[in-house]
Amino acid sequence: MKKIKEKVITLMVLTLVVANIGFFKLNITNRINEDKGIARAIFVVSHDPKPVIH
């Protein structure tokens, strides 16, 4: 019983560690993407309709 408990705890700790690494990586990727966005996305060329007046 004690061994099972220990295994469950180890598994939980491992899951948390993996999840954190994943979260950390995701954050960094997002930051990099955002930075790229800021660098190039001052102005977007779009084939959209013209502004409308009446």
Place this chain on the structure above:
Amino acid sequence: MFTKRDFEKQMYLLEKMVETSNDIEIVTKTFESLEDFAKSSGLTKETKELQFLKCKFYYNSYQYTNALQVSSNALELYIEEKDDNKVARIYNILGACYHMLMLFDQALIYYTKAYDIVVEKNIIDKDKIKIEAIFNLILCYRKIYRSDMVLQYINIFKELNGENLYFQDFFHRVALVEANTYRDIKNYKKADELYKSLLQNGVDGIDGNTLFLIYDNYILLYIEQGQLTEALRYIEKAFQLKESVGNDYIPWIFLTKAKCLMALEKYSESLNVLKYGLTLAEGICTNEMIIEFQFALVQGNITVKDYDQALKYLQSVEKFMLDKQIKLRNNDLYSFYAEACCGVGEVTKGIEYISKVRKDYLSIHNLG
């Protein structure tokens, strides 16, 4: 003898002419003669109405700087008179002019002012002006890559009264812009669904310009995903629609076709398409489009290693941007200059251009 009745008749005709503005000279002369008559006869209301019409005329005939000047004068008159309907419409025109001049911050300010008036005051044409202001805000936020705001205003649009005829008129255009936004944030699946549903469900009810733009933008989605055969198939369809499309939009399909040909390594054909597209774009005087074609020609020539030709186009686009005081694309300009200079062996000059696209971290002049 020119009478008030003649004046009214001419005004009616002028209103029609302003919408199409095919013959700028005739419209300008008609304005002059009507303004003279209105002033000499003390017709103040009509004089103001003529000013307002002139704002629309200048906008429709691509004379955005003139439109700004006349709109500012007209705005003052209508604010004095507390005519909120006209004030909101002029704010919208001012926004649209700044938008076309690529001054998006100012455009946003004026669109928002128009929207605020409509929300706060009970004016005639409320629905119409509200839809226009929201639509223009959506387009403007697209330009500055604020997809979050684009989608937010699209949601506001969708919550408006769907039975309103003007709403129906804008429905497909907003759906198109929504699809374009999803494509630009790389949600290709959602974009594909939206383009497909536009083409499957409502081709009959869609106006020529919007249908053309749907094909054009759908092609860009295919190109982005590397599906060039599909892209070419739709290019043919878009070209078939050309006759029923306004001049404002036609050049875009030439740029799209050139991109596709470039990807297929048909360089010479692509460059010819770009050259033709540039002449069309210059004919309608849209800054964004002209710059876009010139940069595409620069890149195309660099791709085929014709650096001298690339430099010629760079000088031309640089002059154009200087004349129009457009600084938004300076980084593209310097980056291309750097590449072209290196291509002709002027490496030192190329490096100088590279240094222009970033801050000077060791400069003693701007210590902040």
